[in-house]
Amino acid sequence: MRSTRIALLAAVLIGTAPVGAAPSAADTATRIAAPILAPAQWLASLGEQRLAPGYAALAAQAGQLKARIDAYCQAPDAAGLAAARTAWRTAHTRLRALTPLPFGPALDTRILRRIDFWPTRPPQIEAAIAQYANSPGDTARIGLSARGLPALEYLLFGDAPLADAKRCAYARWMAADLDEALAPLPAAWRNWLASLPTDDDADEGPRLTDGVNILIGSVETLRLKYLDKALGEGRRAEFDAWRSANTRAGLTRYWQSLRAGLLGDGETRGLSDVMLGRGLIRLTAALETRCAAVDQAIDTLPDPLDREAAVPAVTSLIEALGRLQRLLAEDIADALRVSVGFGESDGD
Structure with missing residues (x-):
């Protein structure tokens, strides 16, 4: 039709x-x-057909990225780095499919601001690497500019990709932080879609x-x-x-x-x-x-x-x-x- x-x-x-x-x-x-x-x-259609499944796929990919970075840092080799990089590219492409449609839980949780700070700020990432090495339990002071997928790209594809234990430790924490941030989104989308009116809509x-x-x-x-x-x-x-x-x-x-x-x-x-x-x-x-x-x-x-x-x-x-x-x-x-x-x- x-x-x-x-x-x-x-x-x-x-x-x-x-x-x-x-x-x-x-x-x-x-x-x-x-x-x-x-x-x-209109919003229900976007949510059901594109956004809810898109965030579920991104959350699953964040878990894959975390696993690849963990594996590389435990036993570094060229194949492991290539696998981590491939997982990052897949996660980035899936993120960009969601970036222009910040509806529903994406807007309510500000998830894109948390996981997608860009342009990348290498000095702040380098400072966060040193801070994490000195105080790994004090992550509350690590700002958004040193978290998320763009910051992980800097560590995986930059001049010194996961070159030492400090950089690996920070990359592993960032990947875990990304995974944790995305984990609640699939359920949040299901709840949001259920809340949309199906008949008269005062809003x-x-x-x-x-x-x-x-x-x-x-x-x-x-x-x-x-x-x-x-x-x-x-x-x-x-x-x-x-x-x-x-x-x-x-x-x-x-x-x-x-x-x-x-x-x-x-x-x-x-x-x-x-x-x-x-x-x-x-x-x-x-x-x-x-x-x-x-x-x-x-x-x-x-x-x-x-x-x-x-x-x-x-x-x-x-x-x-x-x-x-x-x-x-x-x-x-x-x-x-x-x-x-x-x-x-x-x-x-």
């Missing part, structure tokens, strides 16, 4: 009239065919406002934090996951999940389904067009993503994301009567 409706939109609407033009007979038929989707139903307006603002904020985070600032610094080190050569994989997975939040993906419902249920036919077509431009720009990113080769492709992607963000923050927010203020997503 959904694919048929989208095909009709593409055939009838794209490029035929401005966003604000009066609907045609075909538009009206499509509007009637589009069921109303409440914000709670429909706030839910829609929060959802749209999170998506706008995530477009801004991808555009500014992960791309524009990194490119502006003129140092490859400023790109996410450059040490592990996982930059492009992470950026691609981030966008795929953000796109699912906007347009849906398979069984997942997107913001576009909410819009179609409210008769926003032309705006939905415009959203699809802007997302397609980002798709194309993402596909042209080089791998590895070094600055000299990446400038034209990254610039094109930044511009495509800027156009998408303006559509969301201006036309779509206005049509949905949503007040824009990025709020809680704020780049976590």
